[in-house]
Amino acid sequence: MIIGLHHVQITIPNGAEEEGRRFYCHILGLPEIEKPDSLKGRGGFWIKVGNKDVHIGTEDGFNRLHTKAHIAYEVEDISYWKNTLADIGISILDSVPIPNFKRFEFRDPFGNRVEMIQRV
Missing domain, CATH: 3.10.180.10 (2,3-Dihydroxybiphenyl 1,2-Dioxygenase, domain 1)
Known part of the structure; x- marks a missing residue:
C-alpha cells in the first residue's frame, strides 16, 4: 500500500548548484535542508516545500x-x-x-x- 509522497527530484546541469540555490532558495524562498553524508558527493542539494522534500540533482545531456x-x-x-x-x-x-x-x-x-x- 502506498501511504504518501516522500519527495520529488528535479535536475539541473552539473555544476549549477549555486545558480540553483539563488533561484530556489533566495527567489522562491524555499529552505535548503542538509543531505545525508552518504549523498553529499553526488552533487545537487535538497529543499523543503511544506512537509515534503524536493531533491535537486545534477544531470547533463538532457533537454x-x-x-x-x-x-x-x-x-x-x-x-x-x-x-x-x-x-x-x-x-x-x-x-x-x-x-x-x-x-x-x-x-x-x-x-x-x-x-x-x-x-x-
Missing part, C-alpha cells in the same frame, strides 16, 4: 525544454508569484484552466517546467 514533466507548487497568492517572477525576467505561460484553481507555468533558469497553483 529540459522538451518535456511535460514538471513540479507544481501550491501557493496562497498566485498574483504575487506571477508578478515576482515576471519582474526578474521569467516568461509566464498561461495554463489550461482547471476547475477550482488558478495556475500558470514557467521554466526555471535550467529549463525545468514549473507550475504555480492556487485553490479558489
